[in-house]
Amino acid sequence: MNKLYIFLKYFFIVVWTVFVVAPFLWALTTSFKDFQSVNGGVTYIPWLDFEPNLEGWKVLIKSPAKGGVDIIEPYFNSLFVTCTASLISIILGTLSAYALSRYTFKAGFVKNNDITFFFISQRIMPPIVLSIPFFLFLSSINLLDSLTGLIVVYIVLLMPIAVWIMVDFFNKVPREIDETALIDGCNPYQAFLKVVLPNSIPGLIVAGMFCIIFGWIDFFFAFILTFTEVQLLPVKIVALNSSVTPWWSLSASALVSVAPLIIVAFIVERYLSKGNLSGAIK
C-alpha cells in the first residue's frame, strides 16, 4: 500500500513536471531555430537535429531600423509600471484592509463586508466594460499613452486583489496582538507598523505576487490605452507577429517575458514556506 502510494505520488509528479516543462523546452529549442528548422518537421536536439542560431534572440534587441523590434524599452516600461503599480496597490490595499479588518464602518446599510465586496466587484466586471471609461478618463486628464496613466489604471485593477488577500489575512491575525501592543504602550499606528505588519509579511508577499503577476500579464489595457509613445511588453510581443510567423523570435520573447515571473515564484516560494503565522498565538 505504502509503496504503491509512493509510486503513484512520484508518477504524478513526473507527469505533471513534463506537462509544465515541455512547453518551455519547446519554446527554448524553437527560439534557436531558423525558418528551415521550424518548418522542416519535428526536431528537438540542437546540433544533431538542427543547427542552432541566435537570430530569434538578436531580433529582440536590434533597433527597428536594422530590422529588429527592440523589446528592451517596452520591457523596462513593463517592469516599471508593474512594480510601481503593485507597490502602491499593496500600500493602499494593506492600509484599507487593516481598517476593514479591525474597525467597524457603517454608512446606511453599507458595512465592512460590503466595502470589501465593492473592492472585489471591480474585478468581477469584464475588462471590456471598463475600457471606454478608462480611455475617456485618461484622455480627459491627458494621461493617455503615458506610463503614469497606465500606473493609475493598474492601481485600480490591482488594489482590489491586495485588499481582498490582506483583509482575509488580517482577519486571521488575532486581535489580541494589536491589543497587546496597545497595552504595551504603542499607539494604534505603532501597533500596526511595529507589530501587525511584521507579522503579516507572508500575506504581503502573496498579495505582492498576485499584483505583480496580474500587472505583468495584462495585455488588454496596455493595448487600448497606449499608442506610440509608450509600449508595454505584451503589446510589443504581439506586434512581433507578421504574415510569416516568426516562431523563433516569438519563442525567445515568450521566454524573456515569463522570466521575471519565474524568479518571483522562486523567491516567494521560499518565503511562504519559511514565514507563517502559526505560533503567533497559541
Add this chain to the structure above:
Amino acid sequence: MAKIDLSNISHSYNPNDPNPVFALNPFSMTWENGNRYAILGPSGCGKTTMLNIVSGLVRPSAGRILFDDKDVTDLKTEDRNIAQVFQFPVIYNTMTVYENLAFPLKCRDFSKSKTDERVNSVAETLNLKSFLNSPARKLTADQKQLISLGRGLVREDVAAVLMDEPLTVIDPDLKFRLRRNLKEINEQYKTTLVYVTHDQNEAMTFADNIIVMSEGEVVQTGSPKELFERPNTTFVGYFIGSPAMNLFESEPSSNDSVKINNTLIKTNTNLSKLKTKNIKLGIRSEFIKIAKNQNENLVEVNVQKVEDLGNYKLITAKMGSLTIKSKVTRETEIPSQNVKLHIPAEKCCVYEDNKLI
C-alpha cells in the same frame, strides 16, 4: 502600582438598542494597591469584559474608572500603563525573547541600560534567561505565555497586571509553580494582580480577595474563607467548593429552626423577619460529620455510597428524597446502618429567595 476604583460601572454591547443587554450590570468596587484579586465565574459571566474595561480595550457604557483617584475612563489603553495577559500567549513572532520583553519599555522610551536591567531581572524570575536571544516563535506554548507575563511585569510602575485565564495552556506542574511565582512577584514588587479564572481552586490558592460573578453581576466579594463559609447566594455556595454546598428546601419553624424532611435543624440565624417561606438551608459537606454524642441537629440517613478520594472520604447519603454529601477523614468508620449525621448550627446558612439572611 495604583489603587483602582470602579465606580458604577456597567457595560452593554448594544447600548443604543431600546432593550440593551448588559454584559455587566452596574457595580462599584475598589482594588487596593498591591493586593491579589481573582475574578471567578462561569464562562460568559462578564469577567473578560470587566478586565477589558480596566485596561481600556472596552469603554464602559456607564460609570467611571479611577487609578489612584485620577479619572482614566477616557484615557486610551496605551496611556493607562496597565498590563494584560490573555488566555492564549500573545507574542511578537518576528522578535527575539529579549525584544519581546523589552518592547513595553521601548514603547515608553526607557534607556538602554534600564531596559537591560529590567529585562534581565524579569527573565531571571521567569526562568527565561537562557532563551533571551532566541526567536520567540521557537518557544513552547508555556514559555510563550511566560513571555506574555514577562511583558506585563517588566514595567515596575505598572498600575496593575490583569490576567485573563493565563494558565490555561500551561501544564499542571508548571501551573502550580507559576502561581507561587506570581505570589512572590506580588510580594516583592507590590504589583496589583487581577486574575480571571473559572477554576475555583486557582482563585482560592492565588488570591486574597475573590470576586464572584454570575450573569454580568458581581454576586460576592470576599476572602476565600468568607466565600467558603458564608456564601452570599446559593449560586456562590454551589459554584465554590467541591462538592458544592448542600442546599435543602426547607420550612421555617420556631426558635430560628428550619424543618427539612420533618427534621428540625437549629440555626444561628435570626429567622423572625422572614418575608417568604421559600427558604433553603445551606451547609458545606466539610462541616457535616457522623454524629458521636451530640443530641440535636441530627439527621438520620441512608448511606448510598462512600468514595475514597485519597485524602478524604465523600459520603453520599439520602434522607427521604434529599441527597446529603459529607466529607470526612479517611480514618472515619462509617456504620452500615442507622447513620446519624450532625449538622452544626453555627455553620448553617439560611437563604431566602437564594440570598443569605
